[in-house]
Amino acid sequence: xxxxxxxxxxxxxxxxxxxxxxxxxxxxxxxxxxxxxxxxxxxxxxxxxxxxxxxxxxxxxxxxxxxxxxxxxxxxxxxxxxxxxxxxxxxxxxxxxxxxxxxxxxxxxxxxxxxxxxxxxxxxxxxxxxxxxxxxxxxxxxxxxxxxxxxxxxxxxxxxxxxxxxxxx
Numbered sequence: 001x002x003x004x005x006x007x008x009x010x011x012x013x014x015x016x017x018x019x020x021x022x023x024x025x026x027x028x029x030x031x032x033x034x035x036x037x038x039x040x041x042x043x044x045x046x047x048x049x050x051x052x053x054x055x056x057x058x059x060x061x062x063x064x065x066x067x068x069x070x071x072x073x074x075x076x077x078x079x080x081x082x083x084x085x086x087x088x089x090x091x092x093x094x095x096x097x098x099x100x101x102x103x104x105x106x107x108x109x110x111x112x113x114x115x116x117x118x119x120x121x122x123x124x125x126x127x128x129x130x131x132x133x134x135x136x137x138x139x140x141x142x143x144x145x146x147x148x149x150x151x152x153x154x155x156x157x158x159x160x161x162x163x164x165x166x167x168x169x
Contacts, residue, residue, distance in 0.1 A: 003108045003127050004100050011100060014135060015052065015093045018142050020157040021149070022049055022089055027082050029152050041148050046076040048145055049089035051138040055096035058129050059103045063113035100130070 022045060026032075030042030039047070057064055067073060079085050108127040113120055124132070146156045155165035 003105050004103055007100055007127075007130060008097070010135070011055075011097065014139065015097075017157075017159045018048060018138065019086065019089060019093075021142055021145050021159075022085055023082070024149055024154050024157065025082055025085060025145075026149075026152050026154055027079065030079060032148065032152060034148065034151055041145075041152070042079050043076060044141060044145055044148060045085055046079060048138065048141050049085050050076070050092065051134060051141070052089070052092040052096040054134045054137075055130060056092075056099045058112055058126055058134060059099040059107070062111070063115060065115040065118065067116045069117050 025041065025045045030040060030045070032041040033039070077088075103126075108130075109125050111123050112126045112129045113123040114129075114133065115121060122133075142159070146159075149156050156163045158166050
């Protein structure tokens with residue numbers, strides 16, 4: 001079995017679960033932060049929606065410097081509506097799925113490097129980057145988003161079965 005064929009079912013399941021979470025983002029509360037050190041709900045929702053794009057970067061490039069020297073970090077787009085957020089997410093998911101579906105085992109076994117300011121943070125095989133740096137990273141922030149929803153009295157959808165809200169409890 002090709003590595004991509006093992007990745008795609010998990011990708012499809014996690015993206016469907018992520019979309020359920022993004023569908024519930026309360027646009028009226030985008031400035032909400034559970035703590036001064038936390039990012040805002042709007043920032044977190046955009047980050048979660050953007051993470052599938054990292055799959056395309058990982059498959060198509062050999063490295064990423066997320067803080068290149070002398071270049072300002074781009075600001076996340078301002079969310080105007082839930083529809084805008086979901087449309088952006090859906091496009092990134094479609095592009096990511098196409099990238100995974102077309103990548104060879106040889107490419108997935110090849111090295112990929114993450115840098116910050118020219119300094120290497122890690123180098124791993126692309127397949128490991130897709131699972132850890134991208135998918136696990138997305139799942140981590142999706143869980144944070146679930147907490148933000150809970151703190152805003154928004155029913156939290158189930159990810160791996162019904163949530164307490166879906167059970168009626």
